[in-house]
Amino acid sequence: MPSAGSGEWPYCGLDIPALRNGGWRPVPFSELVLKVHGRCNLACDYCYVFESADQTWRARPAAMPPEVVAATAFRLGEYIRSHDLSQVTVILHGGEPLLAGEAALAATISQFRASVPPSCEVEVSTQTNGVLLTDNMLAMLDEHDVGVSVSLDGDQAGHDRHRIRANGRGSHAEVMRGLNRLASSHRRLYRGLLCTVDLDNDPIRTYEALLETRPPRIDFLLPHGTWTAPPPRRPVEGGGTPYAEWLIAVFDRWYHAPRRETGVRLFEEILNLLLGGQSRSEGVGLSPVAMLVVDTDGTLQQVDTLKTSYAGAPETGLTVFDHRFDDAMWHPGVVARQIGLAALAPMCRTCAVRDICGGGLYAHRYREGHGYLNPSVYCPDLLKLITHIGRTVQHDLALAQPAQSR
Numbered sequence: 500m501p502s503a504g505s506g507e508w509p510y511c512g513l514d515i516p517a518l519r520n521g522g523w524r525p526v527p528f529s530e531l532v533l534k535v536h537g538r539c540n541l542a543c544d545y546c547y548v549f550e551s552a553d554q555t556w557r558a559r560p561a562a563m564p565p566e567v568v569a570a571t572a573f574r575l576g577e578y579i580r581s582h583d584l585s586q587v588t589v590i591l592h593g594g595e596p597l598l599a600g601e602a603a604l605a606a607t608i609s610q611f612r613a614s615v616p617p618s619c620e621v622e623v624s625t626q627t628n629g630v631l632l633t634d635n636m637l638a639m640l641d642e643h644d645v646g647v648s649v650s651l652d653g654d655q656a657g658h659d660r661h662r663i664r665a666n667g668r669g670s671h672a673e674v675m676r677g678l679n680r681l682a683s684s685h686r687r688l689y690r691g692l693l694c695t696v697d698l699d700n701d702p703i704r705t706y707e708a709l710l711e712t713r714p715p716r717i718d719f720l721l722p723h724g725t726w727t728a729p730p731p732r733r734p735v736e737g738g739g740t741p742y743a744e745w746l747i748a749v750f751d752r753w754y755h756a757p758r759r760e761t762g763v764r765l766f767e768e769i770l771n772l773l774l775g776g777q778s779r780s781e782g783v784g785l786s787p788v789a790m791l792v793v794d795t796d797g798t799l800q801q802v803d804t805l806k807t808s809y810a811g812a813p814e815t816g817l818t819v820f821d822h823r824f825d826d827a828m829w830h831p832g833v834v835a836r837q838i839g840l841a842a843l844a845p846m847c848r849t850c851a852v853r854d855i856c857g858g859g860l861y862a863h864r865y866r867e868g869h870g871y872l873n874p875s876v877y878c879p880d881l882l883k884l885i886t887h888i889g890r891t892v893q894h895d896l897a898l899a900q901p902a903q904s905r
């Protein structure tokens with residue numbers, strides 16, 4: 500019996516030999532996501548790792564064993580040398596990566612730094628729920644120069660609506676303790692906050708609560724979902740763009756602030772694209788995504804947000820023990836996220852904001868039976884948000900022009 504997804508785009512319909520014959524070549528991976536620990540000390544109800552269609556975490560080791568760390572570090576060094584890369588990013592991820600413990604994390608980071616040739620700069624960072632940011636953990640992360648991003652959904656009420664312990668208790672107080680340590684004593688490591696949008700949370704109150712520790716950047720994430728398993732209140736009967744309205748309220752508050760309070764990745768990416776730049780995030784734009792994930796068992800995977808599509812969606816069938824990273828570069832799912840315009844649905848290709856939106860996050864395009872060749876499940880929201888930001892910029896550019904050239 501064919502596996503789920505095998506009869507759908509890109510596994511069916513993406514002509515990779517034609518791409519190759521036409522001279523297209525993949526962009527080398529520059530971002531390695533390491534699932535150093537596959538379990539979590541929280542039980543957030545929207546988590547795509549534990550609460551989605553894909554439940555493969557159950558069969559994998561909780562922590563990444565030393566032999567997987569060693570094999571992955573070797574593969575990374577091998578890959579950097581063969582592609583002569585001058586810069587890579589290694590992201591310690593989970594589950595909750597800090598559950599691996601200080602000693603195992605320190606050994607992992609050292610092994611990765613040692614595997615990389617001196618000609619290549621390695622940036623190491625971690626994405627954590629913040630609960631385990633103790634003084635000892637932060638001292639270790641500081642010693643190893645690891646950037647830290649923390650998930651925080653706003654004020655206590657907003658955050659504790661979803662980010663809870665298994666017993667239902669909210670995690671906001673614990674997260675803030677760790678976050679305050681990071682933002683004060685180890686501020687140089689502080690990379691920013693990740694906030695998942697919840698329409699039941701007030702956008703301005705959420706944004707202002709996030710500003711409390713003066714984060715260098717905030718990343719607003721749309722809740723993961725697909726056309727088959729839609730996110731909350733999307734699509735809306737008879738139209739409606741509730742996510743655009745929520746984000747526009749934050750954009751206006753952020754953009755019109757008398758001084759720059761923080762960076763907001765989604766808005767900055769859209770502004771950058773509107774002004775003719777390239778996107779550096781996979782949420783918008785058409786730039787190739789050059790990320791590879793290694794799970795705790797050593798399997799090589801595509802981006803793990805695909806877990807919301809169907810069981811096994813991120814798998815490549817490759818492992819660090821038997822394959823080089825090069826073997827993943829021509830995987831249809833990897834290629835699909837690198838070919839820009841050619842990966843867009845017909846409706847997106849003729850869309851007025853096509854080059855800015857880029858069809859939205861790849862994971863949000865999935866529809867059972869069709870695969871990923873669809874507009875984003877957030878299409879109307881993306882169109883409205885981008886149009887609003889575009890009009891705001893146009894207005895300001897017009898005001899900035901000398902009177903005679905208007």
Ligand code: SF4
Pocket residue numbers: 846847848850851852853856857858859874875877878879881882
């Ligand atoms: S706004 Fe909709 S149609 Fe336009 S590119 Fe984005 S997802 Fe596609």
